Amino acid sequence: MDAELFQADLEAKPARLRELSAQLGHLWAGVDxxxxxxxxGMGSSHYAGGVVAARLRAAGTPAVAEIASNDLLPRPRPGTLVIAVSASGGSTETLDAVRRLRDADPGGAVTFVALTNRAGSELESSCDVAVPMxxxxxxxxxxxxSFQHTLATLLALPALAGRTPWPETVGKAAEATEDLLARRDTWLATTAELLLxxxxxxxxAPARRLSSAQQSALMLREGPRLPAVACETGDWSHVDVYLTKTTDYRLLLCGGSRWEPELFRWTKERGSTVVAVGAPAPDAAYTLRYRHDEDDGVRLLTETxxxxxxxxxxxxxxxxxA
Incomplete structure (x- = not known):
């Protein structure tokens, strides 16, 4: 792992998103x-899966996301589509889950798709079809x-893509990402001082974009090894509010939840620090807006x-x- 190369990976996001947008209409061709x-999936792959499964269910498609390490995986019925997600194509727990489910399906009535960022991986060879990130x-x-592309690719599933102009949304996310990158000198130092x-x-983050909170916290833990925790905005008043009384509480809020007033009631009363991203927040210490942030799909792909x-x-x- 390398900090400078991580920075370069982030700066390459807009170009990669535009390349993906041009291919989105073809990625699921031939897959029923x-x-x-x-x-x-595991880690960020599971974060993305949870948000996508919820959106599939809301659109009328039976869907569930399971962490691959779960010993209690559901037994898929004949005709189920299992989408195994691993950027490296080598996540041990995901490979094991695919093997377990294949063993439970000797007749081959379940179709397995590998969604991965590495061609020729072990996950690809374990599945019937491969879809590239x-x-x-x-x-x-x-x-x-790869987290961003996992979301974009899964949300291009026909059951969801038909509800929104998804390639256009991914293109807007590229513009939003460029906007945040171009203006980082105006907001990065301020947010760092307030949040770290x-x-x-x-x-x-709202439940519909919970992966944004989970991934954001993971990024702070994984690179600089800073303590960071994710929470759903509505659930915050039931599980996280207590720490506002006993700690120097700093919150990065991915905006747009209708449950924010209760959150701000407590943080304002207890002098906690809130930085809001992507939506108006009069009671936040700082609010960061970016291009196209009125679009929920753009928020999902950009705010992390x-x-x-x-x-x-x-x-x-x-x-x-060091």
């Missing part, structure tokens, strides 16, 4: 996706573009870049002083 779907090699060793506190950083750039900057500074 009009069936129940089981998504498997097209994120390019992540030289920094951190799954940043002595007791760590918390991240909240804020924490990724925070992580890259903190990682590079810690490496320089």
């Amino acid at each position: 996706t009009d069936r129940p779907i089981l998504l498997l 097209l994120a390019g090699t992540e030289l920094g060793g951190v799954a940043c573009r 506190g002595p007791h760590g950083t918390h991240v909240a 870049l804020v924490a990724e750039l925070l992580a890259a900057d903190a990682w590079r500074r810690s490496a320089a002083t």
Whole structure:
């Protein structure tokens, strides 16, 4: 893992997104996706799967996301489509889950798809079909573009892509990403000072974009090794609010939840620090807007870049002083 190369991976996001946008209409060609779907993955692959499964269910497609290490995997019915997600194509737990499910399906009634960023991987050879993420090699060793491309590729599934002009949305996300990158000198130092506190950083996002909070917290843990925790915005008042009374509480809020007023009631009363991203927030210490942030799909594909750039900057500074 390398901090400078991680930064370069982030800067390559817009170009890679545009390349993906041009291919989205073809990635699922030849795959019968009009069936129940089981998504498997670990880490950020599972984060993306959880959000996509919820959106599939809301669109009327039976779908569930399971962490691949689960000993209690559901037994897929005949005709189920199992989508195994691993950027490297070599996640041990995901490979094991595919093997277990294949063993439970000796008649071959279940179809297995490998969604991976590495051609010729073991996961590809374990599945019936391969769908590429097209994120390019992540030289920094951190799954940043591949997380973004996992979401974009899964949301191109016909059951979801038919509800929105998805290639256009991915193109807008490229523009939004460019906007945040181009203006980082105007917001990065301020957000770092506000969010990287002595007791760590918390991240909240609406349930429909929970993966943004999970991935953002992971980026702070994985690169600069900073304590960071994710939470769903509505659930925050039930599980995270307590720490506002006893710690120097710093929250990165991915905006857009209708449950934010209760969150702000507590953070304002207790003097906690909130940085809001992507939506108006009068009670936040700082609000960061970006191009096209009124589009929920653009938010989903873009907002993790804020924490990724925070992580890259903190990682590079810690490496320089080591």
